[in-house]
Amino acid sequence: MTMPDINYDILRRVAETASAYRYKDIWITVGPEDGQLVIRVHDAKPTCEDCAIFPIAKVDYGSSPSVEVATIGSESNPVDLLNLEVPAGQMIPAGTYAADAVFWSQSAVEKFMIPYYASVYGDQADVVVQTLLTVLKPAAQDGSEPDPAFAIAHLPGSEYVTLANEGLPHLFLIRQSGRVEGAAKR
Known part of the structure; x- marks a missing residue:
């Protein structure tokens, strides 16, 4: 071998x-x-x-706290963060995943995500950071983006299941319609 x-x-x-x-x-x-x-x-x-x-080996410090409800979005279109449906072609395998972190403001991306991903990606950090900085920028006011992203979800384990070179591992956009998709490199 x-x-x-x-x-x-x-x-x-x-x-x-x-x-x-x-x-x-x-x-x-x-x-x-x-x-x-x-x-x-x-x-x-x-x-x-x-x-x-x-x-x-698992870490033995007791069981994790149970979260039963986690939603984001509007009253008319809530998105269940514990059951994000990731379509085929976005992850292997496609299916339903629970987010372990969600960021819905540019400020949160800058304060928490940028330092973390810059550290994780080392010499590739410039590309990853630039992509993260553009993901939640407001959509053009001309209506050219009919389904803008309003949040970024981090899915546990997506580091190993995200399709290679197809996007940012771990990160998935939640669009206004509730659709979930990989955060593609721009």
């Missing part, structure tokens, strides 16, 4: 993925797929050729 070269960037992303699953035992694999390294999470110990396997 030929192990892939694992650099600091991949290890940072493995650590970020493990952080999203801190309440359960998992295995993370890093292996080649379509010419790139892909990070995957498994509930049982996987067997794979040409991949690195990282066993991740």
